[in-house]
Amino acid sequence: MNSLGMLLGGFANALTPANLLMALIGVLIGSLAGMIPGIGPTPAIAILMPFTTALGPVQGIIMLAGIYYGAVYGGSTTAILLGIPAELQAVPVTLDGYPLAKQGKGGPALGIAAISSFVAGVLGVLGLIFFAPLLAAQALKFGPPEYFALMILTLTVIVNLSGASVAKGLVMGLAGYLVSMVGVGPSSGHARFTFGLAPLSAGVEMVSVIIGLFAISEVIIGMGSRTPVTAAEKIGSVYPSRADLKHTAPTMVRSGLIGFFLGLLPGASPAVSAFLSYDVEKRLSKNPGQFGKGELRGVAAPEAAGNATASSGFIPLFTLGIPSSPPLAILLAGLMIYGLQPGPNLFQQSGSFVWAVIASMFIGNVMLVVLHLPLVGIWVKLTQIPLRVLKPIVLILCVVGVYTVRNSMFDVLVAIIFGVIGYFLRKYHWPLVPFILCFMLGPLTELSFVQSMSISNGSLSIFFTSPIALVILILAAVLFAVSVFLMRRSRKRALSLEADRPDLPISIHTN
Amino acid sequence: MRSKKFYSSLAVGALAVLALAGCSGVANASSTANAAPAYPTRPIQLVVPFAPGGGTDLVSRAVAAYLGQKWGKTINVVNKPGAGGATGTESVLTASPDGYTVLADNGSSTEALLSGANKPPFTLKDLNLVGTVVNQPFVFLVKSGGQFKTMQDLDAWVKANPGQLTFGSTGLSSVQTYTVIEWLQSIGVDYSKVHMVPNNGASDLLPQIAGGHVVLGVQDVTGAAGLVKAGQLTPLAVTSTTRSPLFPNVPTLAQSGVKNVVSSFWSGIALPSGAPASVAQKWGSAMASMLKDPAFTAKLKTLNAQGQYLDSAQFTALVKNNLATYTQLVKQYKLGQ
Numbered sequence: 001m002n003s004l005g006m007l008l009g010g011f012a013n014a015l016t017p018a019n020l021l022m023a024l025i026g027v028l029i030g031s032l033a034g035m036i037p038g039i040g041p042t043p044a045i046a047i048l049m050p051f052t053t054a055l056g057p058v059q060g061i062i063m064l065a066g067i068y069y070g071a072v073y074g075g076s077t078t079a080i081l082l083g084i085p086a087e088l089q090a091v092p093v094t095l096d097g098y099p100l101a102k103q104g105k106g107g108p109a110l111g112i113a114a115i116s117s118f119v120a121g122v123l124g125v126l127g128l129i130f131f132a133p134l135l136a137a138q139a140l141k142f143g144p145p146e147y148f149a150l151m152i153l154t155l156t157v158i159v160n161l162s163g164a165s166v167a168k169g170l171v172m173g174l175a176g177y178l179v180s181m182v183g184v185g186p187s188s189g190h191a192r193f194t195f196g197l198a199p200l201s202a203g204v205e206m207v208s209v210i211i212g213l214f215a216i217s218e219v220i221i222g223m224g225s226r227t228p229v230t231a232a233e234k235i236g237s238v239y240p241s242r243a244d245l246k247h248t249a250p251t252m253v254r255s256g257l258i259g260f261f262l263g264l265l266p267g268a269s270p271a272v273s274a275f276l277s278y279d280v281e282k283r284l285s286k287n288p289g290q291f292g293k294g295e296l297r298g299v300a301a302p303e304a305a306g307n308a309t310a311s312s313g314f315i316p317l318f319t320l321g322i323p324s325s326p327p328l329a330i331l332l333a334g335l336m337i338y339g340l341q342p343g344p345n346l347f348q349q350s351g352s353f354v355w356a357v358i359a360s361m362f363i364g365n366v367m368l369v370v371l372h373l374p375l376v377g378i379w380v381k382l383t384q385i386p387l388r389v390l391k392p393i394v395l396i397l398c399v400v401g402v403y404t405v406r407n408s409m410f411d412v413l414v415a416i417i418f419g420v421i422g423y424f425l426r427k428y429h430w431p432l433v434p435f436i437l438c439f440m441l442g443p444l445t446e447l448s449f450v451q452s453m454s455i456s457n458g459s460l461s462i463f464f465t466s467p468i469a470l471v472i473l474i475l476a477a478v479l480f481a482v483s484v485f486l487m488r489r490s491r492k493r494a495l496s497l498e499a500d501r502p503d504l505p506i507s508i509h510t511n
Numbered sequence: 512m513r514s515k516k517f518y519s520s521l522a523v524g525a526l527a528v529l530a531l532a533g534c535s536g537v538a539n540a541s542s543t544a545n546a547a548p549a550y551p552t553r554p555i556q557l558v559v560p561f562a563p564g565g566g567t568d569l570v571s572r573a574v575a576a577y578l579g580q581k582w583g584k585t586i587n588v589v590n591k592p593g594a595g596g597a598t599g600t601e602s603v604l605t606a607s608p609d610g611y612t613v614l615a616d617n618g619s620s621t622e623a624l625l626s627g628a629n630k631p632p633f634t635l636k637d638l639n640l641v642g643t644v645v646n647q648p649f650v651f652l653v654k655s656g657g658q659f660k661t662m663q664d665l666d667a668w669v670k671a672n673p674g675q676l677t678f679g680s681t682g683l684s685s686v687q688t689y690t691v692i693e694w695l696q697s698i699g700v701d702y703s704k705v706h707m708v709p710n711n712g713a714s715d716l717l718p719q720i721a722g723g724h725v726v727l728g729v730q731d732v733t734g735a736a737g738l739v740k741a742g743q744l745t746p747l748a749v750t751s752t753t754r755s756p757l758f759p760n761v762p763t764l765a766q767s768g769v770k771n772v773v774s775s776f777w778s779g780i781a782l783p784s785g786a787p788a789s790v791a792q793k794w795g796s797a798m799a800s801m802l803k804d805p806a807f808t809a810k811l812k813t814l815n816a817q818g819q820y821l822d823s824a825q826f827t828a829l830v831k832n833n834l835a836t837y838t839q840l841v842k843q844y845k846l847g848q
Contacts, residue, residue, distance in 0.1 A: 046563045046588075049572070140743070143724030144708070184594055184629070190847070191629060198601070198632060202593020320741050322718055329714070330563055407589050408598075447711065454708045455677050455724065 007129060010355030014363055019062055022055065023360060026063035027367045030070020034086060035078050036397055041071035041327035043404060049334055057353065062360040064334050068327055069121065069364045072270065072310045073372070076113040076303055077379050081106055084215040084394065086401070088206060088271040089306045091436055092278040094214065095161075096291060096298030103294050108240040110376045112248055112296050113303045114369050115240070120256035120304035121365040124311020125358060127260055128318070139264040139316055144451035145462045149472035150265075151445040154272055154437070156476050157279040159483040160288075161433040166484065169434040172425075176435035179204055180442030199410035208411045209439060211398045212418025213425070213432050219391045219398075220423040239373065240296075248300040251281050255301040259308030264316060269325055270309040274302035275437060283483070311361065318354070550610060550790050554585040559615045560599025562592040565712070566733040566816065567778040570645050571615040573810050574780070577801055588615075595682075596620025597631040604637050608783040610790030616640070617778040618686045621830055626837035627684025628847035635834065636784060640826045641791050642798045643779035647817035648751035649690055650735045650758065652720055652728040655745045662748040662767035665727070666698050673704035678727040679716040680707055683847040687729040689837050690750055690774040692844060697769050702844060720744060731776035732757045736815035750774045757817055774833075777819075779826060795823055 013019075033044035044067050055063065072089070079090035080097030093113070100109040142150075155173070162169020182193045183203030194200035240248075255277035262273040281301040282291045291298050316322040323329035335357075372379075385393075402415040425432060456462035463469050557575050559568045568590065575586035591599035600620055606612040616638070624631045653659045659668065669676050680687040688707060695702050708725050710716045713734035720728040721743035728735075728744075732755055738744040739758070746761045752773055754763060764772050780798065782791055801807050802820040811818040821829060840846070 042563055046572075046590075140718055140722035143719055143722055199593075199598070202598045316718075320718070320721070320738055320743060322714055322737070329565070406593065406598075407591050407602075408593075447709065447715075451708045451710065451719075454706050457674070457706065 006352075006355045007359060009352060010357075010359035011362075013058060013352060013356040014062060014359040019059055019360070020363070022059045022063040023066045023363050023367055024371075026066020027070040027364055027371060030067035030072075031074035031077075031368075031371070032070075033067070034071035034074020036086060036401055041068050042330060044071050045327055045330045045334070049330065058356045058360075061334060061357050062364075064331055065357065065360055066364045066367070068331060069307075069310070069361070069368060071327070072307060073114070073117050073368050076117075076299075077110065077372075080109045080113060080299065081379060082390075082394065083218055084398075085210055088210055088436070088440060089269070089274045089302070091210065091214070091271070091433065092274045092302035093299055095278070095433070096293070096295045099292070099294035100296070100299065105294065107376055108244055109296065109299050110379065111240040111373060112244060112300050114372045114376075115245070116248070116252045116255070116300040116304040117307040118365050118369045119252045120259060120306075120308035121311050121368075122362065123253075123256040124260055124263065124308045124314075125361045125365070127312055128314050128361075129358060131315075140320075141468065142265050143466075144448045144455060145466045145469040146472070147265075148445065148448040148452055149463060149466075149469040149476070151441050151448060153472050153476040153479070154276055154441055155445075156480045156483065157275055158434045158437060159480060160279050160282055161275075161437065162431050168429075169431055172431055173434040173438040176438030176440075177442045177445075179209070179435075180439045181446070185446075199408070202406075204414055204439075205402075205405055205408070205411045206440065207405045208402050208415040209418050210436060211402050212415040213422035213436065215394060215398045216415060216419025217422030217426055219395050220419060221426065222387055222391045244296055248296050251297040251300045252304045254280065254284075255304040256308040259305030260312045262305075263309035263312030270306035270313075271440060273305040273309040277301040277305035283479075283486075288486075314361075548787075548789070550787075550793055551582055551584040553611065554587055555579075555610075556606075556612045557586050557588050557615055558599050558603050558612060559588055559590050560592065560596035560620050561590065561617075563590050566645075566731065566776075566814075567615055567617045569814050570778050570811070570816055573807070573814065574615075574644055574798075574801070577804075577807050577810075578797055581797065581801075594631070595624055597624055597633075600638075601632055603781075604633055604783050606783070608785035608787075610782065610786045612783075613794070614638070614781045614783075615778065616781040618776055618833070619681070622833045622837055623682075623685045623689075625834055626689075626841050627682075628841065629684075635830065639782045639784045639786060639791055639823070640830060641780045641782055641794045641823055643777045643819060643821040643826050644798065644802065645733075645779075645811070645816045646775055646777040646819035646821060647732045647757075648749040648755050648763075648775055649687065649729045649731050650739075650749050650755075650761065651694075651747040651764075652717075652730055652735055652739070652744045653726065653747060654720055654723045655743055657723065657745075659745070659747065662762070662764065662769065665747055666767075666769070669695075669700055669705075670698060673700050676700075676705040676727065677708050677725045678705065678729065679710050679719055679725045680729070681712055682709055683707065684837075684841060686774055686776065686833075686837070688846070689840050690729050690772065691727070692840055693772045693774070694764070694769055697772050717744065732817055733776075733815045755817060757815060775829075777821075777826075777829070779821070791823065 014023075029048065030041065030044060034041065045064055048067060049064065075086040075090040076093050076097065079085045079093040081101050083094050083098035083101075085091045085094050097109050097113070100106060158169050158173045159166055162172075178193075180203075182200055184191050184201055191201045258277045258280065259270070259273040262276070263270075278298060278301045281297050282288050285291065285295070285297065287295075313323075313325060313328050317328050317332055323332045398415065399412055402412050403409065405411060422432060452462050463473060557571055559571050561567055568588070572588050575588050579586040591602050593599070596617075596619055600614060600616070603612050603614040621635065621638070625635060651662065651665070653665065659665045678691050680691070682688065691705075691707075692702050695705065708719070710719070713730055716725070716728050716730065717734065717738050719725040721738055729750075732749070735744065735746060736757060739746050746758055748764045748767045748769070749755045749758060749761050750764055750773060752763060752765065754761065780794055782794070799820050799822070802818050808818050
């Protein structure tokens with residue numbers, strides 16, 4: 001209960017007008033940065049950190065945390081309204097968010113996204129307050145074999161995100177894995193698949209691939225279509241209905257918990273938990289066919305999971321000093337510049353400061369909701385901009401965003417190439433999500449496998465002697481079998497449905 | 512209708528080209544060739560060949576803030592990660608050597624890359640090593656509460672069980688691996704019997720040591736500080752000739768009975784070798800006084816970094832010396848070949 005008293009003290013510290021203003025500025029800047037493809041939280045924090053050092057410690061950290069939260073959240077706006085995931089984490093949000101926007105339900109989708117973020121963010125902060133040291137010690141039990149098992153579990157998501165054909169999904173997944181191998185490999189240091197091109201030895205940049213496949217291909221489709229895809233006429237109410245809230249509430253809690261626990265593991269990014277929770281919701285749903293066509297739960301799940309991961313990432317950061325993602329690494333530097341030393345003694349040593357920071361996370365989350373719900377109306381106006389105006393702007397933002405990630409012109413070229421590839425893949429109904437998923441998981445899967453083999457001296461038994469790894473692997477096998485079984489059944493049903501009602505479309509391509 | 516579509520496509524294309532052009536880096540307006548032209552007269556690009564958030568990145572940002580204020584011109588930190596630092600280094604070397612594109616260098620992007628089996632597209636001769644900002648030891652780290660309390664414990668165990676030693680490193684040609692090899696040589700253990708566990712850097716390595724998945728980690732003091740202070744990792748020895756002010760209670764390798772193993776992690780500033788000498792001098796003297804300024808050293812301390820200024824001659828000698836030793840090790844142990 002001491003924690004609670006300290007937290008109240010933190011609130012008193014964080015709720016001064018000047019501090020609230022800092023939180024507001026931070027959240028606004030973060031949201032804008034998050035909406036622009038490729039910018040995201042990492043560069044936003046890195047660029048703005050020098051400016052915040054001019055402020056006092058508490059104000060500086062409040063602003064930085066605001067930028068972080070804002071950027072993690074802001075990505076969903078473009079994902080839902082324009083179908084452009086500004087970051088990897090936003091890819092699953094587009095799957096249902098964009099169809100919803102096309103159906104004129106962009107308002108409720110954004111509302112649900114904001115509320116999910118809030119619920120999960122608060123959940124994460126609560127966990128941080130009450131369980132931080134306890135959980136951090138548990139996370140250390142995850143070593144290379146356990147991470148490898150976790151990656152395998154995440155890979156089973158492919159089956160569920162492949163659309164109509166598992167075979168197509170697997171082909172795309174393997175292709176994604178292949179592309180992820182480009183560059184200098186772990187351990188040996190040898191360059192692979194670089195074809196003698198020097199820039200390729202640094203690997204293919206994730207953001208270039210996402211922007212290319214999802215955003216630039218979208219622009220190309222827009223150019224090719226004779227009848228312009230009309231943007232949503234109306235957005236519907238910004239505030240989701242009570243029924244919508246009731247429908248998505250369990251999803252928010254489930255996904256928030258998934259995201260929270262994954263966030264404890266350094267290396268499991270918000271993107272991993274966003275994909276996993278989307279998959280879990282689809283499996284649990286009574287109408288899995290609705291996913292990919294505009295299911296609100298499909299928006300709530302990745303949004304809640306991603307934000308919970310973002311919050312619980314502070315637990316290993318505060319208690320062990322391990323940043324689980326690049327933006328947190330920069331935030332850690334910010335904390336250290338203000339003289340805060342992460343570790344179990346952090347709460348004793350720098351008590352009032354830490355609690356002020358934690359209180360500011362609450363405030364940041366509240367501000368996001370307060371800011372975004374009324375602003376949704378303005379964001380949604382984006383979709384009413386004529387496409388011939390909007391598309392060039394999107395293209396420019398894409399190019400600038402991709403360039404900014406590594407300050408590399410080569411990455412821009414890669415994005416354009418993937419844009420063309422994405423156009424043809426979409427045209428011929430090859431699912432993009434398995435490709436992105438494997439591309440994302442490839443390096444960590446390979447590294448944790450190589451590490452495990454190195455530790456076990458080349459014996460595969462390491463995956464079965466670790467109880468945690470074994471349990472996860474069994475879970476993965478069961479999920480895989482169940483998914484394939486369910487998929488066959490639902491396909492049969494869909495086919496029989498088509499026989500009865502030939503007018504019904506059965507395109508369940510999860511593009 | 513058709514022409515409308517054509518024009519809109521044309522506009523899209525034109526705008527895209529415009530956006531691309533905007534990205535193509537700084538203008539190459541070079542200063543006139545006076546005896547000692549004023550410098551800097553415009554913003555400087557400090558290229559960090561690593562992702563944001565790492566030790567060298569944070570130190571570089573501190574340098575950029577300090578010198579930018581001193582000179583009254585912005586120093587922009589630009590991260591160009593990739594290929595172990597080769598991508599960013601190459602981008603500085605191909606830019607105009609006018610002194611407005613500067614490289615933040617460290618041991619990984621020079622000694623490790625140049626000694627390894629896969630040579631980068633540049634050599635040490637292409638770089639003018641201006642000075643160091645940080646020069647600090649590595650720390651031998653093991654899990655806290657385990658069987659090793661001192662370096663002697665670890666030495667004895669490794670001699671008895673070489674096949675059970677796992678150590679984490681970013682790759683075969685890394686200064687960490689070289690340090691481990693030199694240590695094993697010194698205590699008479701066959702390197703081919705131990706196992707290297709490759710990793711992505713400190714944030715990957717340290718939890719693996721703390722969790723007991725990997726036995727030994729060799730990490731510079733900046734990276735090690737967090738988990739050591741958190742009580743999860745035990746530092747056994749530092750690789751410098753004197754103790755580190757950041758870990759005054761930790762003995763050196765020599766004090767622990769391991770002779771002739773010295774290595775360090777440095778980060779510093781380099782220019783393309785074609786850059787004007789006056790620019791290099793200006794950076795060198797500014798960095799020398801910067802490291803005497805208590806405000807700057809206090810900032811380094813908050814980053815858990817150990818500041819030390821080595822001038823161009825000392826810096827170059829250090830790197831040449833290390834490179835010769837490491838190249839010899841790579842040859843002897845056929846690392847990565």
